[in-house]
Amino acid sequence: MKLGFLTACLPQLPLADIAAWASENDYQALEVAVWPKVGGRDFEASHIDVAHFDDAQADDVRALFDKHGLALSSLAYYENNLHPDVERREEIAAHLLHAVDAAARLGVETVGTFIGRHPGLSVKENAELAERTFPRLVDYAGERGVKIIIENCVMEGWHPDGYPGNIAYSPELWEWMFSLGLYLNYDPSHLLWIGIDPVTALKPYVDRIPHAQAKDTQLDPAARDRYGFFGKTLSREHPWDEGWWRYRVPGLGQVDWNGVVDALYEGGFTGVLSVEHEDPVWGGTEEKVKQGLRIAHRTLSPLIVG
Template sequence: MKLGMLTACLPHWSLERIATFAASTGFERLEVAAWPRVGGREFEASHLPVATFTDEDAAATVSVLERTGLGISALAYYENNLHHDLERREGIHAHLRHVVDTAAVLGVPYVGTFIGRDNTLSVKDNMALGDRMLPALVDYAGERGVKLIIENCVMEGWHPDGYPGNLAYSPELWEWVTGLGFGLNWDPSHLTWIGIDPLETILPFAKHIVHAQAKDVELFPAKRNRYGFFGKVDKGDDPWDMGWWRFRVPGRGQIDWARIVDRLYEGGFEGTLSVEHEDPLWGGTDDKVTEGLRIAHHTLRPLIARS
């Protein structure tokens, strides 16, 4: 198991600057953000120009990795692959293929994305849509030696009423997702707030969990008693403000990381545990973000055996 970090929390830094920080902090791997641009929504970043990736870009990236001693565990483009707008959906698929192409050039084994959801359809109808639309993406990646992996983020902000906007939020749906040929980029924080014990999901899906994200969560049950499970009705300008929970860096929330890492080892996990920093208390400035990453490293490093 290796300890890594997702670069999206530092959207305005260059990949070289992030790599220098990550190596000096003690991280071993980077999960590199590869959205088309910075600022589509919070926590999107573009640290590799995948749509126009050249031999010179590849050489520069390899040089950064060699200098810092880091590896790339996965490229990250978490978007709605079942978007109801057909033009938007095709644009997402086109960019995802660019990300896959870049991963193949760099020898990166995984590209992370979302299933997504067409909000005009039921879950069952979305699954039927996915059966028609998604295998071509899996095949495109596989033909290039890359595996698409799905994060189990709920993406409640994509739905007008706070319902799941990414149909990979439960083990029931993982059976469908993995049946389509996707791997799992497993994240315990999302499971925790929707009432699923993350520890109990590891062994049943151990062969499919090829990458994992380390994000914590803090729950406020008294506030849930006011808003209900689906969160505030009036979220103002922030569709992600559920009102009764918030993401935290590992070590500042409710997840028992010692037991999680131990169970991952029990399941034979040999991939990267990648810190995904979305903690509002350790956000807002570069100094706070980097300190949040140091807190996460301090929490997780003692739990992972050094190779």
């Protein structure tokens, strides 16, 4: 197992600078953000322009990672593949396939995304839509030696009432998506706040997890008693303002990292555990983000056998 981080937390820095910093701070891998150069969400990052990526650029990226002794663990394009606007859905699929092509050129085994959700349909109806949407994407990737991995993020901000916007949030749904040829990019932080024990949920599925993410969650039960499980309603200031929990870097929340890493090892996981930094305390400036990554490294590195 290696310890890495997702580059999306440093969207303004070029990949060369991120790779140098990661190596200097004893990280072993990077999960590289590959959103389009022009995107919709304010935190999107494009550290490889996969839509215009050729063999010469692939050589440059490999040389950069070799120079710093890093592994490139996965390409990251987490978007709504069941977007309600059909034209937008096709744009997302096209970019995902660009990411697959880039991964194949680089010899990277996985591309991460979301299943997503059409918010006007039930979960069952969305599953039927996914069963029509994903086979061609999975086949395309498989023909190029690439696995599509799905993060189990709830993406509640994609739903108008804070309900799940990505139908991959529970083991029941993982088993369904595995039947489509998809894999899991396991992240324990999302399980904790929806009432699923991250270690118990992880153990049966390690063989379907080629890549994992490390993010923590801090819970506030007193606030939950006011707002309820689904979070703020009338007083919600923005789509992600749940009010009773927040993401933290590993070590500053309530995820059992000893249990998570031990379960990964016991299940035979040999991939990269990639820190996904979305901590509001250690965010907002480049230096604070980097300090958050240092905290995560101090928490996780003692658990990972070199």
